[in-house]
Amino acid sequence: MGVVMYILLCGYPPFFSINGGTISAGMKTKIKAGEYQFPKAEWRNVSEEAKTVIRKMLTVDPATRATIDWILRCPWLVGTVPETPIDIHSMFDSENYEQMQIEIAAANHAQRRADADDDEHIDLLTPDKSRIAQRAAKRQRQSATENAIPPLSQIDERE
Incomplete structure (x- = not known):
């Protein structure tokens, strides 16, 4: 819910x-560490109360993370709507709108190419190269070695 609320704000x-791709190793590290920011450009009109709610919801440690009871009682959510101006004009300015369309189209194109590249590089293993087959072959070799008849030089003459 914290991620969704962050996106909504x-x-x-x-x-x-x-790079706009799928989940990267660096991204996973940031998620696990709870590393995120509130960049001034996008968050300058968002109240500190809202940011506090987001911080508590995105806390990594479940013991200290906001509970649903806390969220439903927090003043920011149950209070009146603040007099925060919404900077919607810059989003719909014709120059910004055209640039936004170009950037979205480029990002979508890059994602489609990345997805296509991933599909082309699917490396299917032949049955004899699969991990299961390799483990079975290893067990057979070990079993054959253990059950092998020892060389004559190792046989004790007293037996």
């Missing part, structure tokens, strides 16, 4: 891949 997720 600024328009993008708190954790994202710089």
